[in-house]
Amino acid sequence: MKYDELDGPVGKGIAGVMDAGAGYCDARYYAEDGSETLVMYDGNLESNSSSFESGLGVRVLYGGAWGFAATSRGSDVAQAFDKALANAKTAAMLVSVPLDMGVRPGVKGSYSSPVQKDPFDVPLQEKLGFLASMDERLKADFVQRRVVFLYLQRMRNRFWNSEGSIIDRNLVNCFANAIIMAQDSDGQMQRRSKSLHTTGTGTRGWEMVTDPDLWSGRFEGMKEELSQLLSAPELAFGRRSVILLPGQGHLQVHETIGHPLELDRILGYELSFAGGSFVTLDSFGKLRYGSDKLSVSAYGSIENSPGTFGFDDEGTPERDYLLIDKGLLVNCLTSRAMISEANQAAGRRVFESSGGASRSTAFHKAPIDRMTNVNVLPGGDGTLEDIVATTEDGVILDNPTSWSIGSNREHFHFGCEIAWEVKGGKVTRVLKNPTYRGHTLDFYSKLSAVGDRSTWVVEQVPNCGKGEPNQVMEIGHGVPVMRFDDVIAGEER
Amino acid sequence: MLDETTRDAILRVRDEAADKGIDAFFVMHREKSHLMRIGNNSVSLNTSVDLTRLDVEVIDGRREGSYTVMGDITGPESVRSALDAAVEKASLSAPKDYDPISPAVQGNAEEMLQYDEALEEMDSRDKAVVYREIIEGSGKGLNHSGSWSSGSTEVLLACTGNGNLAWRIGTDQQFSCVLKHPKEKWELASFQTGWRAGDVKAGATLAAFDRLLPVYEKPGFRVEPGEYTVIFGSQALAEIVGMALGTGFGGRGYEEGMNWTCGSGVGDRILSEKVTLVDDPDDNDTFRFGFDMAGMTRSRFPLVERGVMKSLLYDLATAARYGRRPTPHHGSVSVVMAPGDGPECPLEAVKKMGRVLFIPALHYTHIPNRSKGIFTGSSRFSAVLVEDGEMVRPIFSSRITDTFQNVLGNIAALAPWRASVNGSSTYGRRMPEAASVPGYMVSTGVRISDCAESF
Numbered sequence: 001m002k003y004d005e006l007d008g009p010v011g012k013g014i015a016g017v018m019d020a021g022a023g024y025c026d027a028r029y030y031a032e033d034g035s036e037t038l039v040m041y042d043g044n045l046e047s048n049s050s051s052f053e054s055g056l057g058v059r060v061l062y063g064g065a066w067g068f069a070a071t072s073r074g075s076d077v078a079q080a081f082d083k084a085l086a087n088a089k090t091a092a093m094l095v096s097v098p099l100d101m102g103v104r105p106g107v108k109g110s111y112s113s114p115v116q117k118d119p120f121d122v123p124l125q126e127k128l129g130f131l132a133s134m135d136e137r138l139k140a141d142f143v144q145r146r147v148v149f150l151y152l153q154r155m156r157n158r159f160w161n162s163e164g165s166i167i168d169r170n171l172v173n174c175f176a177n178a179i180i181m182a183q184d185s186d187g188q189m190q191r192r193s194k195s196l197h198t199t200g201t202g203t204r205g206w207e208m209v210t211d212p213d214l215w216s217g218r219f220e221g222m223k224e225e226l227s228q229l230l231s232a233p234e235l236a237f238g239r240r241s242v243i244l245l246p247g248q249g250h251l252q253v254h255e256t257i258g259h260p261l262e263l264d265r266i267l268g269y270e271l272s273f274a275g276g277s278f279v280t281l282d283s284f285g286k287l288r289y290g291s292d293k294l295s296v297s298a299y300g301s302i303e304n305s306p307g308t309f310g311f312d313d314e315g316t317p318e319r320d321y322l323l324i325d326k327g328l329l330v331n332c333l334t335s336r337a338m339i340s341e342a343n344q345a346a347g348r349r350v351f352e353s354s355g356g357a358s359r360s361t362a363f364h365k366a367p368i369d370r371m372t373n374v375n376v377l378p379g380g381d382g383t384l385e386d387i388v389a390t391t392e393d394g395v396i397l398d399n400p401t402s403w404s405i406g407s408n409r410e411h412f413h414f415g416c417e418i419a420w421e422v423k424g425g426k427v428t429r430v431l432k433n434p435t436y437r438g439h440t441l442d443f444y445s446k447l448s449a450v451g452d453r454s455t456w457v458v459e460q461v462p463n464c465g466k467g468e469p470n471q472v473m474e475i476g477h478g479v480p481v482m483r484f485d486d487v488i489a490g491e492e493r
Numbered sequence: 494m495l496d497e498t499t500r501d502a503i504l505r506v507r508d509e510a511a512d513k514g515i516d517a518f519f520v521m522h523r524e525k526s527h528l529m530r531i532g533n534n535s536v537s538l539n540t541s542v543d544l545t546r547l548d549v550e551v552i553d554g555r556r557e558g559s560y561t562v563m564g565d566i567t568g569p570e571s572v573r574s575a576l577d578a579a580v581e582k583a584s585l586s587a588p589k590d591y592d593p594i595s596p597a598v599q600g601n602a603e604e605m606l607q608y609d610e611a612l613e614e615m616d617s618r619d620k621a622v623v624y625r626e627i628i629e630g631s632g633k634g635l636n637h638s639g640s641w642s643s644g645s646t647e648v649l650l651a652c653t654g655n656g657n658l659a660w661r662i663g664t665d666q667q668f669s670c671v672l673k674h675p676k677e678k679w680e681l682a683s684f685q686t687g688w689r690a691g692d693v694k695a696g697a698t699l700a701a702f703d704r705l706l707p708v709y710e711k712p713g714f715r716v717e718p719g720e721y722t723v724i725f726g727s728q729a730l731a732e733i734v735g736m737a738l739g740t741g742f743g744g745r746g747y748e749e750g751m752n753w754t755c756g757s758g759v760g761d762r763i764l765s766e767k768v769t770l771v772d773d774p775d776d777n778d779t780f781r782f783g784f785d786m787a788g789m790t791r792s793r794f795p796l797v798e799r800g801v802m803k804s805l806l807y808d809l810a811t812a813a814r815y816g817r818r819p820t821p822h823h824g825s826v827s828v829v830m831a832p833g834d835g836p837e838c839p840l841e842a843v844k845k846m847g848r849v850l851f852i853p854a855l856h857y858t859h860i861p862n863r864s865k866g867i868f869t870g871s872s873r874f875s876a877v878l879v880e881d882g883e884m885v886r887p888i889f890s891s892r893i894t895d896t897f898q899n900v901l902g903n904i905a906a907l908a909p910w911r912a913s914v915n916g917s918s919t920y921g922r923r924m925p926e927a928a929s930v931p932g933y934m935v936s937t938g939v940r941i942s943d944c945a946e947s948f
Contacts, residue, residue, distance in 0.1 A: 003707065026593045033663070041589075042929045043590065044589040044590060044591070045556075045557070045586055045587045045591075046810055047559075048557055048558045048559065048576065048582055048583070048586045049558070049560065049561065049582075050559075050560050050561070050925060051560070051561035051562070051563075051580060052560075052561070052562050052564070053562075053563040053564065054563070054564040055544070055563065055564060055566075063547060065535065065536050065537075065539070065821065066536075066537065066538050067539045067540070068538060068539070068540035068541070069540065069541045069542065070540075070541075070542045070543075070544070071542070071543050071544075072543070072544045072545055072563050072564050072565070073543070073545070073565055073567075073852070074564075074565050075565075076543070083541050087539040087540060087541055088539065090536070090539050090565070090616075090617045090618050090621055091535075091536035091537075091538070091539040091621070092536075093536070093618065093621045093625075094531075094534075094535055094536045094621045094624060094625055094628075095532040095535045095536065096533060096535045097533060105500075114740070123585075124582065124586075125585050126584045128585070128586070128587050133585065133714070144749070144750075145749060171816050181751075182751075183750050186861070187755070187756070187864070188864035188865065189712075189751045189863070189864055191747075191749055201585070201659060245710040256533060264532075267532070267533065267671065268532055268533055268636055268638060269530075269533070269638070271532070271533070271534035271636075271638035271671045271673055271680065272530075272638045272639045272640050272671045273640065275857075275873075276678065276680075277854065278947070291821075295926045304756055324573070364542045364544055366538055370563065391818065401860075401861065401862075402859040402860050402861040402862075402869070402894075403859055404858060404859040404869045404870055404871065405857050406856070406857075406871050406890045406945055407680070407856045407857070407871065407873045407890060408678060408890070408891075408948070409888065410945050411860075411871070411890065411892065411943060413861070413869050413894065413942075415859075415861035415862065415942070433861075435861050437942070437943055439946075454597060462682045465920065468530050468538075468543075468640040468642070468919060469528050469540065469642070469919035469920075470918055470920035471920070472920055477609075486796075487634055491861075491867075491894065491942075492718075492940075492942070
């Protein structure tokens with residue numbers, strides 16, 4: 001259906017539920033939620049799939065409680081409003097803290113991802129030809145497995161709410177990854193991989209995928225590193241410095257800064273699935289999250305990341321602000337209803353306004369507090385080489401193979417693809433099977449070096465899971481090279 | 494249920510495609526899902542969705558393409574449109590260097606063994622009533638959270654290779670309630686599962702909390718890293734078994750040298766002789782599907798018998814590539830672990846074992862080294878320190894980093910009864926899945942690698 005055809009029925013639906021006593025209502029119609037997945041495995045196209053979703057999701061706040069309903073049937077618009085209202089009325093049977101969206105003027109606007117070449121306008125054969133050429137470049141005598149992966153998204157949706165907002169969004173995301181694998185001298189499979197990143201500026205269409213500086217330019221280096229891993233010794237257990245390249249640092253930030261700073265987690269709305277947070281409402285303005293080298297922003301005015309979307313799913317424009325300022329926790333990832341509840345619970349105004357972080361992954365999922373772009377700001381400790389030069393005993397780590405985080409995000413364990421040993425300020429050799437672990441606040445307090453802008457890239461996360469019903473969200477993280485001291489790395493025998 | 498128009502539309506387009514010689518496979522998926530979420534003693538979300546999806550997969554020689562649509566799928570035009578998209582994708586695709594295996598509906602099926610209309614149409618007010626009873630009946634001053642997902646899943650499979658039609662409708666539900674201390678942050682949890690409207694009972698959750706609340710009034714215990722005897726509850730056991738199967742028994746990983754089982758073969762002893770695992774689609778403690786999502790007929794399928802590896806799982810793509818026979822494991826599986834001969838009560842099983850950790854559930858497990866079978870995850874809900882068979886104190890969030898071979902190899906006791914553990918996710922389409930495992934497992938020499946100073 002076209003948007004204009006829905007303006008009337010949706011407007012009528014919103015008016016109906018507001019007349020019935022609702023405090024707020026919004027609706028999102030996805031004219032298109034399309035994706036294409038292409039996977040080449042050892043040169044064989046093992047996935048060549050596309051999907052298309054279309055439908056309407058309606059959210060109603062009644063008596064301080066949320067009801068939501070969605071339908072993929074165009075004929076069911078009125079029923080979706082009725083069902084969402086009925087669900088909200090039922091939810092209102094059991095409310096201890098009534099939710100409140102506050103009062104905001106309606107917003108009329110639109111946002112489109114900056115794109116030179118829409119990936120869905122690129123002929124399939126051209127994409128497959130490109131994929132085959134990427135696969136060809138991954139070949140080497142010792143490489144036993146090659147995987148080239150493309151995941152493309154295009155979403156066109158309209159948002160309406162009871163404040164008169166109407167917002168259109170056209171979002172495009174391109175994700176790519178290349179993996180090579182081979183068995184090492186102990187018969188264990190080792191791997192190196194490279195996913196498509198952005199620089200933070202520019203466009204995010206097909207041109208991003210084909211830009212060698214953002215992806216394929218690393219393939220030769222990957223092959224060399226994999227060949228070294230095949231005869232490398234294992235990282236020995238012990239305390240040492242760890243230097244995280246952005247390929248690993250972004251996931252460290254994602255799991256131990258991003259997730260603990262989602263306000264719904266802090267308030268206890270994720271306990272039955274994703275978990276809570278060690279952060280409390282008393283922490284803001286008081287908690288030392290890390291050393292004074294740690295400054296973290298939300299959104300970050302990044303032009304071309306999957307965490308950049310113009311307006312969130314409550315109609316709030318994306319906002320650039322600090323989460324951590326020189327080590328001090330100052331803010332978190334917020335939505336309108338959550339800041340209202342947080343301020344009520346704290347008995348003071350902890351948060352001034354929504355951080356524009358209310359996001360939904362599809363028309364059939366209700367929005368929840370999500371990351372946008374959560375970024376560590378570049379520091380003043382120079383290049384990777386500069387940081388290595390001032391490291392006495394450490395390892396450089398890249399790309400996650402495993403991640404496991406405590407339920408309140410207070411501790412973590414990561415496995416990585418590769419480690420480079422650093423002794424006396426010099427890189428000495430490659431080590432395999434690296435792991436490291438730590439406790440979040442202690443770990444960030446030992447942040448001793450932050451690379452400059454030359455080390456900073458925006459890594460894309462296509463698959464952040466959270467919420468019930470579960471939702472997979474696309475996110476970005478701008479991160480520089482970071483060094484942490486006195487970290488337990490490797491496994492005890 | 495799918496109306497006749499939709500069913501007829503699929504069959505009509507299937508027949509048209511067959512007449513044109515198109516090798517196509519159709520999966521229609523309809524879900525009516527409801528979820529109530531609880532947070533801070535309130536309903537934080539009450540949501541209903543009614544969604545219909547159609548997957549069409551086309552094989553054109555060595556080329557493949559697939560297309561999924563969710564939207565208005567009400568007539569032959571929409572089915573035809575999805576078929577055309579899949580045909581086009583296949584025609585433009587790059588050929589493989591092996592012959593793909595076409596999915597085919599192996600037999601006619603009409604299944605509604607686990608369907609309860611009362612659950613499908615359950616009034617969400619009934620859920621609010623149950624949660625209210627739990628909130629009012631346990632833990633004054635504590636925070637209750639949870640979720641209760643329920644609904645129906647209907648699938649219809651057809652292919653152009655034959656005239657068979659496989660149809661199933663079933664209901665399922667997954668209930669959780671988490672009790673959290675607002676300051677200490679400890680968490681107790683209760684999980685329930687089933688496919689009938691009356692399967693979830695407030696009393697069961699209240700009783701579970703009542704058993705543990707006195708222990709949780711005591712200060713938390715920080716577990717020093719080292720080796721411990723651990724009682725794994727059914728949730729933790731199902732997770733460990735599921736990950737062990739996923740990283741050890743997949744045919745692709747085995748053929749390509751990635752699995753922790755790669756040093757062994759079918760017929761080799763790989764785990765404790767107390768471990769017997771089957772995929773049993775007739776087990777009523779799991780969600781029963783008589784066919785998988787590639788149309789293959791399912792039956793009892795041995796995986797491990799008294800510690801000996803019996804078989805590997807091959808999806809169509811892997812089987813085609815490596816010249817193996819595919820196994821019926823596309824979609825929901827029904828992992829059943831045989832019970833043991835330990836005492837009814839896990840505390841009785843460790844009465845003479847001194848200091849033991851009781852870890853009912855694991856949080857955020859992952860695989861740092863698949864080749865070695867190393868997994869890591871942390872304790873979460875309801876974990877306690879046990880001394881001489883008595884629960885004495887709650888334990889802080891503790892990390893286990895160990896191997897499947899060790900944890901499932903050094904089993905001191907297994908419960909003589911089984912528990913159904915719901916493993917369904919709500920990330921994608923509704924596809925209920927449950928495992929049936931012993932109510933507890935006692936393993937010795939389990940490595941605790943880290944412990945927080947809080948819950």
